[in-house]
Amino acid sequence: MASFVWDCLFCLLPCLLLLLLSLALRWPRVHSWMRLAVKAAGWRLWVIICLILELPQKDTRAWTKEAGPPASDVLSGSGQTSDGPRLICKPTALAKYLLRHCRSLARQRLASWPSGDPHLQTLSSLLCGQHGDTLQFTRDNLLLRDGGIVALDWAVGTRQGEAVGRKRWEGRKEHQSGGKALGCFTATPPVLLLIPQSWGGMSPHLRVLCHQAVHQGFYVVVFHARGTAGCPLTTTRLTEFGDPADLEQAVAYVHSRHPSSVLVAVSEGSGSGILLSYLGESGSSSYLTAAAAISPVLLGQLWFETAMPPIYRLGVLFHWKLKLSRYASSFKKVLDVDQALGCSSLRDFEETLFCSSAQLQQSVSRSPKSSRNSGLSSDSHPPWGLAPSVAWALGERANPAKDWDSYWERNEPLRDADEVAVPVLCICSCDDPLLPPASTLPLRLFQSNPYFLLALTDRGGHCEFTLEGREDTEGGRSGTEEMKEGNWSHIAVLEYFRVVADFLKGEERDPQGEYSQTGQRSRTSNMALPCRRRVTMTRRLRSQAPEQSGVDAEEGNFTWKRSYTR
Numbered sequence: 001m002a003s004f005v006w007d008c009l010f011c012l013l014p015c016l017l018l019l020l021l022s023l024a025l026r027w028p029r030v031h032s033w034m035r036l037a038v039k040a041a042g043w044r045l046w047v048i049i050c051l052i053l054e055l056p057q058k059d060t061r062a063w064t065k066e067a068g069p070p071a072s073d074v075l076s077g078s079g080q081t082s083d084g085p086r087l088i089c090k091p092t093a094l095a096k097y098l099l100r101h102c103r104s105l106a107r108q109r110l111a112s113w114p115s116g117d118p119h120l121q122t123l124s125s126l127l128c129g130q131h132g133d134t135l136q137f138t139r140d141n142l143l144l145r146d147g148g149i150v151a152l153d154w155a156v157g158t159r160q161g162e163a164v165g166r167k168r169w170e171g172r173k174e175h176q177s178g179g180k181a182l183g184c185f186t187a188t189p190p191v192l193l194l195i196p197q198s199w200g201g202m203s204p205h206l207r208v209l210c211h212q213a214v215h216q217g218f219y220v221v222v223f224h225a226r227g228t229a230g231c232p233l234t235t236t237r238l239t240e241f242g243d244p245a246d247l248e249q250a251v252a253y254v255h256s257r258h259p260s261s262v263l264v265a266v267s268e269g270s271g272s273g274i275l276l277s278y279l280g281e282s283g284s285s286s287y288l289t290a291a292a293a294i295s296p297v298l299l300g301q302l303w304f305e306t307a308m309p310p311i312y313r314l315g316v317l318f319h320w321k322l323k324l325s326r327y328a329s330s331f332k333k334v335l336d337v338d339q340a341l342g343c344s345s346l347r348d349f350e351e352t353l354f355c356s357s358a359q360l361q362q363s364v365s366r367s368p369k370s371s372r373n374s375g376l377s378s379d380s381h382p383p384w385g386l387a388p389s390v391a392w393a394l395g396e397r398a399n400p401a402k403d404w405d406s407y408w409e410r411n412e413p414l415r416d417a418d419e420v421a422v423p424v425l426c427i428c429s430c431d432d433p434l435l436p437p438a439s440t441l442p443l444r445l446f447q448s449n450p451y452f453l454l455a456l457t458d459r460g461g462h463c464e465f466t467l468e469g470r471e472d473t474e475g476g477r478s479g480t481e482e483m484k485e486g487n488w489s490h491i492a493v494l495e496y497f498r499v500v501a502d503f504l505k506g507e508e509r510d511p512q513g514e515y516s517q518t519g520q521r522s523r524t525s526n527m528a529l530p531c532r533r534r535v536t537m538t539r540r541l542r543s544q545a546p547e548q549s550g551v552d553a554e555e556g557n558f559t560w561k562r563s564y565t566r
């Protein structure tokens with residue numbers, strides 16, 4: 001009998017342990033300990049996985065402490081926590097206005113591990129998303145001057161609830177402002193131009209931004225470069241990393257379709273190369289009122305020369321090689337496709353496609369006699385199979401660059417940074433695994449140029465910036481109450497456009513303000529296409545002493561009227 005009782009106890013022992021464990025977890029302290037233990041074990045397991053996959057774990061706080069207090073400390077006057085963004089910029093009237101009215105730049109809390117892990121966030125932005133089935137796009141194929149084609153996808157809401165929500169938003173904003181400006185979505189809503197990554201295609205991150213922008217009343221159009229996202233490639237000329245010619249024509253077309261609407265633009269990741277180049281080359285003739293870049297590539301040459309983690313490098317190369325392999329038979333006439341498809345680094349692939357030195361070396365090694373007979377030399381480069389009239393119109397870009405350095409002399413995104421005439425907000429994360437270290441950011445540009453603003457965070461990954469899943473109840477309704485859906489970068493960008501428009505509108509109404517009536521942008525001057533000029537050398541950022549920047553800010557010499565540089 002005793003043995004039978006002990007056997008029963010042994011059989012019921014697992015159930016008793018589970019019962020005791022469930023009762024213990026009801027105690028708050030034990031529950032908290034268990035959560036910490038599981039999180040610590042998960043963190044150690046994830047570190048091992050990252051070591052196996054060669055995914056680096058960046059220590060962001062060490063660099064932010066060494067960087068010292070940014071300009072935002074002088075502007076805000078209140079200590080921002082390390083979890084919040086650090087606005088690095090010249091202390092202008094616009095910067096102060098943004099800190100006062102753009103709550104997403106002042107108060108937010110980004111998610112911690114595991115949802116805040118940079119690699120998990122990056123993979124989520126590239127592979128996972130929401131609202132993917134609620135939008136459809138209508139496409140316009142735009143014929144370019146050289147015979148190429150780019151695609152413009154206009155976002156259209158498919159659910160009836162979205163149309164109702166948009167009308168409510170329009171009515172609310174019209175009642176609040178009663179005017180015609182960005183954020184006052186009346187009969188002429190603003191147009192939001194989205195520029196995806198350089199390898200093309202709509203990422204889930206961009207789809208979510210489209211959904212939120214449509215819900216807030218924007219006309220949303222997505223720019224697809226030639227040969228990407230199903231856009232046909234009708235020429236043997238690909239788009240160089242920082243060549244804004246195609247984007248310039250697309251912007252002019254969008255403006256012609258909505259001439260009375262405000263036009264703003266957002267780039268994603270490496271798509272910032274053509275956006276920043278366009279802003280620099282167009283100067284004050286740009287049709288854009290404001291621009292933003294999420295996880296931008298500010299230094300293109302450095303980005304291509306910096307080693308990227310293998311899993312990301314292979315993914316980017318796969319997209320680029322897939323695009324090239326579709327038109328391999330056509331490109332064999334102008335470059336060595338097999339050599340390009342065999343490249344194992346981003347730099348080698350880009351150099352093989354666009355630098356004549358690499359192409360000539362491949363041609364000589366492949367067939368020395370045919371190269372001599374065709375007259376190829378280092379001083380005479382064959383064009384991309386273009387007609388003479390088209391080659392004359394394109395100028396230096398009709399021919400491949402001579403070498404790697406000359407390629408970046410005409411394609412570095414910030415080569416004309418001192419010519420930019422519209423506010424540009426760059427959102428960057430210190431733990432971005434696809435970009436060079438945050439210590440390489442051109443902070444002097446943001447501290448000296450009044451048109452460039454940098455929102456720098458410790459966490460966020462590449463184009464994700466997941467928010468913490470809790471609300472800040474301080475002071476009743478807070479800014480985070482409006483951030484329950486989507487990512488912080490989306491909310492910050494859309495709110496930034498609204499605040500900038502309100503600021504410019506207020507300056508227009510005040511004849512004595514910094515943005516006077518005489519300095520307003522002339523709409524008649526925009527009827528002609530912005531003239532483009534040939535860039536023969538990289539523009540260097542103007543050096544400025546730190547104390548000089550503060551003096552200019554205190555004197556208030558800068559005005560927000562556009563200075564015509566063309």
